[in-house]
Amino acid sequence: MFDAAVIGGGPAGITAAMYLVRSGCSVILFESLTMGGQILTTDSLENYPGMPKGIKGWELADLFAAHLDGLSLERKTSAVLGIEGSAGAFSLRTSDGEVQARSVVICSGASHRPLGVDGEVRLRGRGVSYCAICDGNFFRGRPVAVVGGGNSALEEALYLSKIVSHLYLIHRRDQFRGAEIYQKRVLETPNIEPVLSATVEELHGASDLESITVRDLKTNTLRDLTVDGLFVFVGMQANTDFVPEGVQMERGFIITDTEMRTSVPGIFAAGDVRAKLCRQVVTAAGDGATAAQAAFLFLEELNAK
Amino acid sequence: MADQINDSAFDESVLKSDLPVLVDFWAPWCGPCRAVGPLVDEISKEYADRLRVFKMNVDENPATPAKYGIRAIPTLILFKAGQVVAQHTGSMPKDEIAKIIDAAL
Numbered sequence: 436m437f438d439a440a441v442i443g444g445g446p447a448g449i450t451a452a453m454y455l456v457r458s459g460c461s462v463i464l465f466e467s468l469t470m471g472g473q474i475l476t477t478d479s480l481e482n483y484p485g486m487p488k489g490i491k492g493w494e495l496a497d498l499f500a501a502h503l504d505g506l507s508l509e510r511k512t513s514a515v516l517g518i519e520g521s522a523g524a525f526s527l528r529t530s531d532g533e534v535q536a537r538s539v540v541i542c543s544g545a546s547h548r549p550l551g552v553d554g555e556v557r558l559r560g561r562g563v564s565y566c567a568i569c570d571g572n573f574f575r576g577r578p579v580a581v582v583g584g585g586n587s588a589l590e591e592a593l594y595l596s597k598i599v600s601h602l603y604l605i606h607r608r609d610q611f612r613g614a615e616i617y618q619k620r621v622l623e624t625p626n627i628e629p630v631l632s633a634t635v636e637e638l639h640g641a642s643d644l645e646s647i648t649v650r651d652l653k654t655n656t657l658r659d660l661t662v663d664g665l666f667v668f669v670g671m672q673a674n675t676d677f678v679p680e681g682v683q684m685e686r687g688f689i690i691t692d693t694e695m696r697t698s699v700p701g702i703f704a705a706g707d708v709r710a711k712l713c714r715q716v717v718t719a720a721g722d723g724a725t726a727a728q729a730a731f732l733f734l735e736e737l738n739a740k
Numbered sequence: 741m742a743d744q745i746n747d748s749a750f751d752e753s754v755l756k757s758d759l760p761v762l763v764d765f766w767a768p769w770c771g772p773c774r775a776v777g778p779l780v781d782e783i784s785k786e787y788a789d790r791l792r793v794f795k796m797n798v799d800e801n802p803a804t805p806a807k808y809g810i811r812a813i814p815t816l817i818l819f820k821a822g823q824v825v826a827q828h829t830g831s832m833p834k835d836e837i838a839k840i841i842d843a844a845l
Contacts, residue, residue, distance in 0.1 A: 467833030469775045476771035493774045512779075512834050530835050560812040560829025569770040572799075573811040643809060664811065 445472020471496025562644025
């Protein structure tokens with residue numbers, strides 16, 4: 436029986452695990468990919484305090500992970516599939532058997548929301564992408580589409596516009612949501628063609644993406660755009676498949692109080708998986724420390740009973 | 741650590757290999773590739789006697805990725821007797837990679 440099971444090895448999970456171990460708790464940490472979470476898919480961070488010159492995402496991820504070296508904790512690459520039991524006696528169902536823990540800290544983060552249209556899953560890696568920095572180069576001199584209207588969609592469109600021949604920027608509203616500075620740059624870029632009040636209906640292509648069908652929401656008409664690539668940036672969704680039903684959520688994200696306590700005693704949540712305004716590395720790390728402190732107090736009260 | 745491979749050695753080392761071969765197509769600027777790379781190294785160790793594992797930098801080697809229609813990385817392709825038997829794009833847990841290999845070996 437572990438004092439705490441920490442689920443997820445991004446900034447929140449790493450910080451929570453570090454604080455818990457340092458307060459003398461026995462900890463098991465689950466991360467099925469390499470430590471670092473979404474920092475690994477970030478090109479560079481310019482707003483992390485203490486790094487005034489900026490830092491590459493993977494470099495910061497390595498530094499976070501190195502912070503666990505030498506600490507006494509159990510690390511698992513198996514996936515957590517479910518949580519049963521109650522305060523003081525949780526049982527985690529994992530891809531590698533059952534694990535018992537007195538408390539649970541959920542730091543499973545968020546991932547890119549898919550569009551949910553026909554052909555998206557089949558053509559992933561065959562023209563459909565969720566990472567412009569990773570895959571942009573495969574579309575050098577070719578036409579592509581970007582879906583989304585927030586900051587990341589606009590940023591990625593600006594990045595891609597330097598590589599591709601033509602870029603359709605598709606957004607369901609009649610104006611973009613992202614910061615004004617990005618909107619201005621997008622509109623000034625000659626090879627970006629805004630396609631507003633429009634949704635992507637269907638993707639076509641036998642083995643590779645060849646075209647997409649777009650619906651104009653104002654006229655309710657369909658048209659096909661010939662593109663080799665489709666980059667999707669329509670927001671994030673929390674990774675909560677394994678979270679038990681009793682844990683209250685809001686739009687798919689876990690509700691906590693300011694001490695990271697969920698609606699289930701003994702279960703805490705930290706980082707991007709939480710319902711909150713600001714999803715940054717610095718706030719995830721802060722959440723992790725708070726959750727660890729709250730879990731530690733919970734365990735002390737449990738022991739006093 | 742899995743060895744790096746280039747376009748010119750691909751036919752000889754991958755397609756003509758006696759053992760099945762897993763190739764991780766990656767690039768230094770690709771974050772999700774960094775999430776998968778260390779897992780591929782572990783796979784390489786654990787399957788040492790049954791599987792060969794290579795990594796190909798798509799920046800330096802454009803021919804092979806083009807031949808296999810790769811338009812996103814990381815992409816893992818499992819080859820057996822010169823044929824593609826499994827292909828996956830995007831980061832995935834080690835357990836999942838192992839499952840795909842086990843099913844094909």
